[in-house]
Amino acid sequence: MDRDFPADFLWGAATSAHQVEGGNVNNDWWDFEHDPGSAARESSLDAIDHFSRYREDFALLKALGHNTHRLSLEWSRIEPAPGEFSRGAMAHYRRVLAALADAGLTGFVTLHHFTLPRWFAAQGGWLGPQAVALxxxxxxxxxxxxGDLMPFVCTINEPQMVALHGYLEGYHPPGITNPTLWKRVGRVLLQAHHAAVQAIRxxxxxxxxxxALQLPLLAPIRDDEACHALHRVxxxxxxxLYLEGLIGPDRGDWLGVQYYRKQWVDPASPTIFADPPEGSQLTQMGWAVHPDGLRQILHRASATGLPLYVTENGIATEDDTERLDYLHTHLAALAQARAEGVDVRGYLHWSAFDNFEWSEGYGPKFGLIAVEHDNDFRRVPKPSAYAFANVATTGRLDLFGHGRATA
Incomplete structure (x- = not known):
């Protein structure tokens, strides 16, 4: 049978520093986790101790058929005080990225994945006067x-969610609920991306x-003008705003598409967003599963003219059979988008491991690999990890879930 994906397609999974490393005590998220008035349910503490176990983790991912991996660097380790860059942190991340390459994994390295150094947050965060320059x-x-160890660099992870969760919903740091600041921060982050591209080059x-943009499939909950008006906003x-803002010489070389769900808006809702319609399949996060949304969003993102990579896609569930179904249906949607002419060159699942899921703590399970926290952080691949390996190593969807492929 012909391959559904080409031999040079990139296959892997993603993590972020604060969610897996442990001990990131000098950023705004650590403070948020320890603020009794915040939305955070628990402390990240040791996360999954990836800081000291990265070599074994990379070897495991390679053994599971991955040829790429997405991770982030912790800004607060690298620049613990304004203008003071830690040689020790840079040496550590050089070892991490060298180990990634030695394992045969192409690195996607994110420079800002939600966390800010404490000093940057104290200066106003993304609303500070020097935010973009810093x-x-x-x-x-x-x-x-x-740079010699970073084949792919992502400037900012999900700027829309940094703005939405942090400045409108108050669900992430700095815990603000202000519609004006929400919109302002989103535009600042777009400027920061352009400035970062120039700086990196x-x-x-x-x-x-x-x-990397999280692009939900948005829809009005009712067919009335108020709902349609809010949907347009x-x-x-x-x-x-973000897709159309990727213009000019500093827009970047590629676009990461992150898709999880269909989401409905409702002007009558105090949160703007409506509960999914009755009968929707919901994840542990309460998100509605809608596989064809990935195909639709990839088409929308392709209007930028940039090569696309799915840099996050996954489901929070304790039931790995649900993850198997989610993976299979979303990979089929991805294959269909490619067959329809969309230039998608890679897929990175969220997440590699069950990890710290921000304000939700350790409850939601997104990982292909379980982590036994009470057993020296033992890693246990789930059936979905092997099913994913079958597609990653053969490029064939028909082999998904059929034991362990050898080709």
């Missing part, structure tokens, strides 16, 4: 020191630079 300085430093000519602020 972020660009950090990106330039990292690219100058590590000036420091390292070897890295391909991109942006949210579609612009969460999706179109």
């Amino acid at each position: 972020f660009a300085r950090y990106c330039h430093h990292v690219a100058a020191e590590l 000036s420091a390292s000519g070897s890295s391909s630079v991109g942006l 949210m579609q612009h602020e969460i999706v179109d």
Whole structure:
């Protein structure tokens, strides 16, 4: 049978530093987790101890058929105080990225994945007067020191969610609920991406630079003008603003598409978003599963003209049979988008491991690999990890879930 995906397609999974490393005590998320008035349910503490176990983790992912891996660098380790760059942290991340390459995994390296250094947050975070310049300085430093080990660099992870969760919903740091600031921060983050692209390119000519956007499939909950009007606003602020803002010489070389769910808007809802319609399949996060949304979103993102990579897609569930179904149906949607002409060159599942899921703590299980926290953080691949390996190693969807492929 012919392959559904080409031999050079990139297959892997994703993590972020704060969610897996452990001990990131100098950022705004650590403070948020320990604020009794915040939305955070528990402390990240040791996470899954990836900081000291990265070599074994990379070897395991390679053994599971992955040829790429997405991770992030912790800004607060690299620049623990303004303008003070830690040689020890840079040496650690050089070892991490070298180990990634030695394991045969192509690195997608994210420079900002939700967490900010405590000092940056104290200066106003993304609303601070020097926010864009300070972020660009950090990106330039990292690219100058590590660019030779970063084939793909992602400037910012999900700028829309940084703005939405942190400044409108108050669900993430800094815990603000202000519609004006929400919109302002989104635009600042788009500027920060452009500035970061320029900074990275000036420091390292070897890295391909991109942006990772979470793009939900949005819809009005009712067929009335108020719902349609709100839908137009949210579609612009969460999706179109960013896709249409990727213009000019500093827009980047590729776009990361992150898709999880269909989401309905409702002006009558105090949260703007409506509960999914009755009968929807829901994840542990309460998100509605809608596989064809991935195909639709990939088509929308392709209007940028940039090569696309699915840099996150996955389901929070304790039931791995649900994950098997989610993976299979979403990979089929991905294959269909490619068959329809969309230039998608890779797929990275969220997440590699069950990890710290921000304000939800350790409850939601997104991983292909379970982690036994009370048994020295033992890693246990789930059946979905082997099913994914079958597709990753053969490029064939018909082999998904049929034992362990050998080709």
